[in-house]
Amino acid sequence: MSDEQKMSVTVLLPAGRLPLDIMAKAHSLAGKYSLKVYLSNAQNLRIMEIPETELEEIKSSLAAVGATFKAKGKFPLPKVCVGNNSCNLGTIDTEALSGVIVDKFSGRKHTKAKFKIVISGCTLCCSGAKTTDIGIIGTRDGFEMYVGGKGGPFPKIGMRIGKKLAEDEVVEMVETLVEFHDKKTEKKQRIFKLLKDPDFPYSEV
Ligand code: SF4
Structure with a gap:
């Protein structure tokens, strides 16, 4: 079993709405890399179990369809x-x-x-x-x-x-x-x- 570190990324969903492009991209990435998708209590989309080496690639694929990500210091979405x-x-x-x-x-x-x-x-x-x-x-x-x-x-x-x-x-x-x-x-x-x-x-x- 690989001991590569697993990461997660949280896609911000204003007003809890999940755009279809982001949903489709998350679905295809989850299938390709065997990721887990979690709907957080703050109404965002957390994509988990990302192999560390794939993190940047996965983030840029999501960003390409309009995703923005939770980050320290960002104003919280209501x-x-x-x-x-x-x-x-x-x-x-x-x-x-x-x-x-x-x-x-x-x-x-x-x-x-x-x-x-x-x-x-x-x-x-x-x-x-x-x-x-x-x-x-x-x-x-x-x-x-x-x-x-x-x-x-x-x-x-x-x-x-x-x-x-x-x-x-x-x-x-x-x-x-x-x-x-x-x-x-x-x-x-x-x-x-x-x-x-x-x-x-x-x-x-
Ligand atoms: S808070 Fe009121 S408006 Fe909002 S979902 Fe609940 S019942 Fe409906």
Whole structure:
């Protein structure tokens, strides 16, 4: 048996949508190199068991069909539920809002780790907007925003910092929180650890 090291690569999927070209390429590469394909909890496509010697070749084949890859310092893609295009209960187009956020922030040079954004199309929160760093929830009366939630072994529900918000107010609050997290974080930090900071820019509503 070969003792060559096995690697993995994570293809970023904005709004959890898997473009057909990337799906076809991942399928053919997985067949050719006996790779495993995993749909990650963050809604990305992780391709695993890649022989180290094939990693660059596989990445360039995927990049050639438009794939971009998870990397240290990249702004996180929001995790979303399907939203009102595919769910009767949805009040917002979660894919479109994710696109607005990605367009605005993906050019940031370096975003410190442990920072997640989730968008839910209604208060049922299928994507977990109340248990993440920044949670955006569509309601019939505008958006609600939660901050400082987390999952893991000791889950926490975030604090509501906005209600009846318009989309541009949501984007502005995300920007304020991103900047605050950046300023107050050395390397990596979940936002719940910053809620008691005297300079925290929002209070519970
Ligand atoms: S959070 Fe609401 S809109 Fe989104 S999938 Fe769940 S029920 Fe549908």
